[in-house]
Every structure is written in C-alpha cells, then in structure tokens.
Amino acid sequence: MVRLRIFVRQNGLTLFFGVIFVAALIGQSFAGLAAYNETQISEHLAEITWLQYVTSSSFTTDVAENWQSEYLQFLLFIWATVWLVQRGSPESKKTYEAGPGSDEDQKVGPAATLSSPPSAAAEGLRRVLFSHSLLIVMGSIFVLSWLAQSVTGVSAFNEQQLNNLEAPLSWGEYVVSPDFWSRTLQNWQSEFLAVGSMAVLSIFLRERGSPESKAVGEPHEKTA
Amino acid sequence: VIVERRRAEGQKGRSAEGQKGRRKVAMRRRIGSGAGARAVLVASLLAGALTAALAGCSTLGPTSADADATVAAFGAALEAGDGVTACALLDEGAVDDVQSQTKADCSDGVLELDLPVAGSPHATEVYGRSALVRAAADSLFLTVAGADWRIRAAGCTPVRDAPFECMIEGG
Numbered sequence: 001m002v003r004l005r006i007f008v009r010q011n012g013l014t015l016f017f018g019v020i021f022v023a024a025l026i027g028q029s030f031a032g033l034a035a036y037n038e039t040q041i042s043e044h045l046a047e048i049t050w051l052q053y054v055t056s057s058s059f060t061t062d063v064a065e066n067w068q069s070e071y072l073q074f075l076l077f078i079w080a081t082v083w084l085v086q087r088g089s090p091e092s093k094k095t096y097e098a099g100p101g102s103d104e105d106q107k108v109g110p111a112a113t114l115s116s117p118p119s120a121a122a123e124g125l126r127r128v129l130f131s132h133s134l135l136i137v138m139g140s141i142f143v144l145s146w147l148a149q150s151v152t153g154v155s156a157f158n159e160q161q162l163n164n165l166e167a168p169l170s171w172g173e174y175v176v177s178p179d180f181w182s183r184t185l186q187n188w189q190s191e192f193l194a195v196g197s198m199a200v201l202s203i204f205l206r207e208r209g210s211p212e213s214k215a216v217g218e219p220h221e222k223t224a
Numbered sequence: 225v226i227v228e229r230r231r232a233e234g235q236k237g238r239s240a241e242g243q244k245g246r247r248k249v250a251m252r253r254r255i256g257s258g259a260g261a262r263a264v265l266v267a268s269l270l271a272g273a274l275t276a277a278l279a280g281c282s283t284l285g286p287t288s289a290d291a292d293a294t295v296a297a298f299g300a301a302l303e304a305g306d307g308v309t310a311c312a313l314l315d316e317g318a319v320d321d322v323q324s325q326t327k328a329d330c331s332d333g334v335l336e337l338d339l340p341v342a343g344s345p346h347a348t349e350v351y352g353r354s355a356l357v358r359a360a361a362d363s364l365f366l367t368v369a370g371a372d373w374r375i376r377a378a379g380c381t382p383v384r385d386a387p388f389e390c391m392i393e394g395g
Contacts, residue, residue, distance in 0.1 A: 044317040044395040045376075046369050048353065052285070057352055159352035163395070165365055165377055165387040168349050168356065 057155035068145035069187030075138045088203035090214045288348045291355040294373040299341040307331035315374035317394020
C-alpha cells in the first residue's frame with residue numbers, strides 16, 4: 001500500500017493525464033455516437049450501436065486528426081526550441097544558446113558521466129539516434145496518425161458521399177481534397193496559436209509553483 | 225479541436241542549473257537506457273490501436289460480397305416478376321418512394337417502374353455502412369439495415385459533379 005502511494009505520488013502527472021485522456025476519449029465516443037445517429041436519423045438510415053461507432057472510420061478519423069496535430073505541435077516545439085529562442089520566455093534557452101549545444105553541454109561521448117544513459121556514451125549511430133530519439137518518436141507518431149487520418153478520413157468521407165448518392169473518391173483524390181485539408185489545418189492552426197501564445201504569455205505572466213512558469217518574482221526579461 | 229498541452233522538454237539542451245537542471249535530470253532518468261524502446265512500443269501501440277479500429281470497420285457488418293448478393297437477388301426478383309422479394313430487399317425509404325411514385329403497394333409498384341436488371345456487378349465499393357454496386361446495366365446504392373444490406377437507390381446513372389440520378393431512392 002505504501003509502495004502504491006509512493007508510485008502514485010511520483011507519477012502523478014502521467015497518471016492524471018492518462019486518466020483524463022481515457023475519460024475524454026470515452027466521452028467523445030458517446031457524444032460522437034449521438035451526433036452520428038442524429039445524422040443517420042435525418043437521412044432515414046439505421047442507427048448504430050456504440051461498438052459499431054467506435055470501430056467506424058468516422059470515430060477513428062476524428063481521433064486521428066486530433067492526435068496528429070498534437071504530435072506535430074510537440075514535434076515542432078522540440079525542434080524549434082533547439083534553434084529558435086524567445087527572450088524572456090521560460091520555454092526558451094538563453095539567446096546565445098541557440099543550437100544543439102556542445103558535447104560537453106550535452107554530456108555525450110567522452111563527456112558522458114557515470115549516470116548518463118549508455119547510449120549517450122556510445123559512439124556512432126546509436127548515439128545519434130538516442131540524441132534525437134524524442135523527435136524521432138514524436139515524429140513517427142505524427143506521421144502514423146496523419147496517415148491514419150487520411151485512410152479513415154477517406155472512408156468516412158466516402159460513406160457520406162454514398163449517403164448523398166455521390167461517387168466516392170480514391171485515397172489520392174481525398175488527400176488533396178478540401179475536406180482533408182480543412183480537417184488538418186483547423187487543428188494545426190489552434191496548436192500553433194497555443195504554443196506561440198504560451199511562449200509569449202509566459203514572458204509576462206506567472207503560475208506560482210509551475211515548472212512551466214518563471215518564479216513569480218523573476219524579472220520579465222529573464223530567459224530560462 | 226483538442227486542447228493543447230505542450231512541454232516535451234527533455235531535449236531542450238539547456239546547460240541548466242536550479243529548477244531547469246532538476247527537470248533535466250528527472251527527464252533523463254525517465255528516458256533512461258530502455259526508454260527509447262518503451263517509447264517505440266507506445267508509438268507502435270498507438271498505431272496498432274488505429275489499425276485495429278480500421279480493421280474493425282471491415283469486420284463488423286455485412287461484406288461487399290453480401291452487397292453483390294443482394295443486388296443479384298434484387299435483379300433475379302425483378303426478372304421473375306417477384307415484387308414481394310424485390311421489395312424485401314429495399315430499405316424503408318426506398319419502399320416509401322416506390323409507393324409514392326406508383327400509388328400502389330410496393331410489391332406491385334416496384335414491377336411497374338420497369339427498373340433495369342443490373343446483371344453481374346463489376347465494381348463494388350463499401351465505406352462504413354454504405355455501398356455502391358456498379359453493374360453492367362445499373363448502379364445501386366445500399367445501406368446496412370440490421371445485419372443485412374438493403375437497397376437504398378436503384379436505377380441510378382452518374383451525373384458529372386452531382387449526385388447520381390436514380391429511379392427510386394430512399395432517405
């Protein structure tokens with residue numbers, strides 16, 4: 001019991017977001033089912049069950065289009081903060097630190113310490129891959145989610161096309177269609193706005209105790 | 225649109241001290257030597273979940289072969305003058321349309337409309353709970369009703385940049 005309490009306390013952030021993710025996904029499934037069935041009824045088509053909805057392309061594309069944009073947001077944020085800085089923002093390195101940093105700064109190769117991960121001390125491809133592993137994994141999830149959005153999106157779009165007695169599109173036609181890009185860009189713009197505004201607002205605003213914020217008493221112009 | 229949450233820290237490469245330094249150490253502990261593999265595993269699970277959902281689309285409900293069979297049965301019923309069987313293969317909206325157009329029971333009306341007998345399907349596309357079956361003499365739109373396909377529109381001809389024009393259509 002004590003070990004469980006310690007585990008929960010030490011992993012609270014992950015557990016909290018894991019729980020609210022699952023709760024939100026379940027909520028989305030029921031709200032989406034209700035919306036889907038409203039459309040079915042208005043088109044004089046049969047309603048579907050929850051299980052049929054959560055395995056439908058309609059639900060999957062709604063999920064995938066949000067996932068891809070979130071992972072793109074992280075991907076760009078990780079990459080951009082290597083090379084770009086924002087004076088005064090706790091999200092930024094100091095203005096003279098732009099770039100990947102020296103091996104000493106990064107504690108890689110001969111500069112690795114005893115507590116460094118073995119891959120940081122390794123030579124060659126292993127170290128290169130580990131040095132960019134966060135970007136690689138986030139990027140891979142982004143690409144896979146975007147691909148999933150396109151595959152499920154064409155199916156959902158074509159189902160609606162058929163309901164309207166219109167011809168379906170091929171995958172190639174769909175990925176250059178207004179529907180695909182409208183779904184994609186409406187998510188991207190909100191993510192970019194959120195990251196940009198966080199970088200700027202955190203220059204002047206504070207949240208006491210949050211590692212996302214400077215200490216309340218830090219000057220506005222202090223970066224990182 | 226999902227609410228954002230950022231902070232993928234870790235790789236920010238700060239030669240940090242104080243708070244930033246502590247975060248960096250914590251992240252390094254989390255990443256650890258096996259974390260790359262764990263992250264790949266998580267990515268694979270996410271992709272797998274999506275793939276499973278995709279696969280699920282095709283495992284629940286009737287198949288494209290079932291759609292072809294429904295169209296074949298509808299054509300056979302029309303050829304045999306069996307209006308009762310033909311109407312049993314139509315969805316509710318299509319039955320209403322037949323009765324509305326002919327002012328007769330569906331079983332009589334569907335034969336009066338002189339619908340084309342589709343023949344062998346040469347292209348069948350299924351998306352979700354809808355299907356389009358193209359055959360030599362007709363194109364038909366189908367929808368899932370219960371565990372079976374039902375014909376939603378028949379006697380359909382394509383119109384450029386517009387919906388098909390159909391002799392009967394439900395919904």
